[in-house]
Amino acid sequence: MVEKNFRVGAILGLIGSVILLIVGLAGIALLRAVYMGGSSYPYFLNYISSGTTIAWSAIGLYGVVKMYKEDDIGKKILLIAAVGGILATFIPIYFYDAGYGYIQTFYLSGTFVYIDLVLMLVGAILSFALAGKREM
Secondary structure: OEEOOOOHHHHHHHHHHHHHHHHHHHHHHOHHHHHHOOOOOOOHHHHHHHHHHHHHHHHHHHHHHHHHOOOOHHHHHHHHHHHHHHHHOOOEEEEEEEEOOEEEEEEOOOOOOOHHHHHHHHHHHHHHHOOOOEEO
16 A cells, blocks of 8 residues: 655644754753842743643654654644644743733743744644545
8 A cells, every 4th residue: 555645744743843842942951041040930830831842842743753654643643732732832820020010921831933833733734634545
């Protein structure tokens, strides 16, 4: 059985998932620099945000690997990771009053200006749209 399938969706999903992984890892790596400056909000907030970002990225990467192995469930996993990541960027977990009328909000997940999550979402949608026809 030969499947003629364009891998555009998987490639876009892979690029988006890797960018999201870099954002999560950078959030953890830059944590030391934030607290050397003497911030007064709780220390674990960045771990929560970066951890969920890395988790959404790992789910997206798992979906892309399944897509490359010719498994149809990978498309659904990538779509779930993209939609879940987008929703998690709008869920606030902590508000911090920094003074002078400035309130800092911490969200459940981080993103790189939504480019990574949009690439994952477009990749998942394209993988459904460009599903190859199976020939016997």
